[in-house]
Amino acid sequence: MRRGMHSHYVLKRLLQIIPTFLAVMLVVFLLVRLLPGDPASAILGDRATADIVERTNRQLGLDQPLPTQFALFVWNLLQGNLGDSISLKVPVLRLIGERLPVTLFLTVYAAALGLLLAVPLAVLAAVRRNTWVDALIRGVFQVGLSLPVFYVALQLLTLLGARLGWFPIGGYGSGTLGHLYHLFLPALTLGLNLAAVLVRTLRSSVIEVITAEYVEFARAKGLRPRLIMTRHVLRNALIPTVTLLGLNIGALIGGAVITETVFAIPGVGRLMVDAIFGRDYPVIQGLTLTFAVIVSLVFLLTDLIHARLDPRTELS
């Protein structure tokens, strides 16, 4: 019965996302129309002749009224047509399709490293709360929170990559192991940043759970400490962490844009920066849209996982 409710809820939430997507499309559509002056000349540069500008305008449908242009934009989008990249002369969708897996790999890897760092340290800080161990862990992550991602990336690249030669200084590698090896430093950069965000929340929720009566009851039941920690403490303390992790997907993507640039990783973040310098507006549009879609899907996923972890959640 619960499962039935779940699928019903998922369907409802997916339907609710549709108006969001439409609004996202409108924003992305208007973004390029905000360009000062004539979009075509902005795209083509100052040296383009009036003739070429006019032709481009017609080609892009820019001579039509705005609502018509938007309808055309949505129509094309529904057919999987995001336009062609101006500088690379290939369909934007194909470009994103090639680069997106790299970024997804990087962000999932970073999230995994972040959790691997944050969970044990937060538990340690919580168990030893108000001691020097706690103060040290919190202090280090407080500073970590203020470390710019590009700076950490650059220092790790120089120290562990260039100087010590432990890790490659860029690229994506091949095969899963190759990816894991090549993306270790960038993922560590992002993971450290994420851990700094997570440790604080996780620590206070572990403290809240450790002092909860159901944990005292679990101890009174004579369960082994390890079982109490995993089943009773962590299981509960991870619930707010999952939500926080989901809410940070945007920051993670933003961080990926920066780390991919520093480490020269061929993902969509790097593509975004290149597109901005190349004034490749179809690519910028396509990527902005893609990121917004990813974020809303992750938000949905977060809600579903939360409902799975916490049986008290009312799905409505």
Added chain:
Amino acid sequence: MTATLTPAAPAAPRARRRWPKPTLLIGLGLLALLLVAALFPAQLAPFSPTEFDYNAILQGPTARHPFGTDNFGRDVLSRVIYGTRIDLQIALFTTLFPFIFGTLLGAVTGYAGRWSDALVGRVADLVVVFPFLVLVIAIVAVLGPGLTNLYVAVSAVGWVSYWRLTRGEVLTQKKAEYAQAGRVLGYSPARILLRHLLPNAVTPAIVYLMTDMSLGILLGASLGYLGLGAQPPTPEWGVMVADGKNFMATAWWISTFPGLALTLAGVTFSLIGDGLADVLRPRT
């Protein structure tokens, strides 16, 4: 038969004194240091931040150049000191406009409710779907690189947090007795809102403002690093880190010191934010 003793107050005197935390004091002390550097760079810096000196190119830290020199022979210490003003300005302007805009909007829609609240809510939901940095970069890409456009972009995106905080607080305060009393006394909504509700409801937004400033500095520096924020030769810390990135193997000091300055500024604001949260949060 049920007989219950009068439940008495707990015997243990819970004399839990709140020790004033050093967080806020350290944060304010560091801020004072940064402000001095921002206000009197000419007096503090031993050299010009922009003048080239081809006789002193890529020199490591020495007594004359404690932070070394860059590839144009510019004194890194002087550039870091001059950069303070720019990065503090970034901290201020990336947060002040979103703060003012978001707080006022939150107060109005929280108080008025109904369609205005629903409308702004939908817009806010839409804005948060875009990764913050991506949206800012995209807007800056359209408007062109530079600090002014960065401020415009951040203002278009950053108001949401302030709107949420203030709106939530106004919603609670609206039900409080003094607001009800004001309505009974026939005060105008504007007066109730601005004189009575907003001063009470703005606290969480002010606490967040400090944390946001440390995020604002990081954002401004990130864009500077990517080449979309302040433009060279402006001695902005993020730009300076980018300037030195090709010399990391041979002249680590060019990037390292501005990066440390950034971290210090970030820590300063987050300490003040934490300290303020402790002081301003009622009880617990």
Added chain:
Amino acid sequence: MSAPPALLQVRDLNVRMPTPAGTLHVVRGVTFGVQPGEMLGLVGESGSGKSVTLRALMGLYRRPVTVSGTVEFAGQDLLRASEAQWQATRGAQIGMIFQEPMSALNPVLTVGTQIMENLRTHRGLRGRAAAERAAELLDLTGIPSPRARLNDYPHQFSGGMRQRAMIAIALASEPRLLLADEPTTALDVTIQDQILRLLLRLREELNMSVILVTHDLGVIAQTCDRVAVMYGGRLMETAPVGALFREPRHAYSLGLLRSLPGSGARRAPLQPIPGGPPNLLALPPGCAFSPRCAYASGACLGAEPPLVPVAPDRASACVHAAALPSLTGEVSA
């Protein structure tokens, strides 16, 4: 006359809790015993140290809280037991139930899981056998359609059902001693009555000993064989229930009984004890109860009166134990 060997013998139990304001001596030299199959009531106001005593018996305190004295259970001193010995005792031979089942049950685990983890840890049962036994336990505690309810979460139970589920969890290991910390305080009167009857029935069926902590003398009268009255971290009086209600031998017990609303109120109007519980950081000299006591005299103010035998099977820490009036006719238990 020699008493049968006690299942639990507590001697000179002390619990100290450091706080920023100073160390709180919450339990001060408490001594009592529990016979096999006996139901002992531990009564006192909030802050008297009764719940702390229970938790100390269970070994739930860790540094910086210190527990001293001896807690002899089935011939073994638990306060000097190794972690392995504790593992074989805590939850296994001594079970415990809490006041608020909503907060004592883990909200994200099914009731079945919470019973079965006990069965697995202490009885070595797993899989289908554990599920069978868990359903039996829910049935034993009076939960209808127990098999189906194993998969429910605590929030899907009503308050009374939750308390039954918690009792089922504690009973899973078939303990010889059950510690019940105000198990009915959070419940409605009718449910309260059902739970107390359940405890009485289980005690008969399983031949358990029970220590029931409560601030409700009515609950004691309804269920217990013997009662120990606590005040300011000390035992004031221990007695068989009937004897205490007829003839309290401590001024504090007398005060408690007089503050009871109940039958016979015509002759003795309700007399709440004036004042509040003592400040453990600044105890008065002599008897801790003396500042609130109607019978206090100079003799009460010297050294703290020890708990001494005043009659067969009775002990009191009151200087005026012999001079207190009998309550026959005033309160009927």
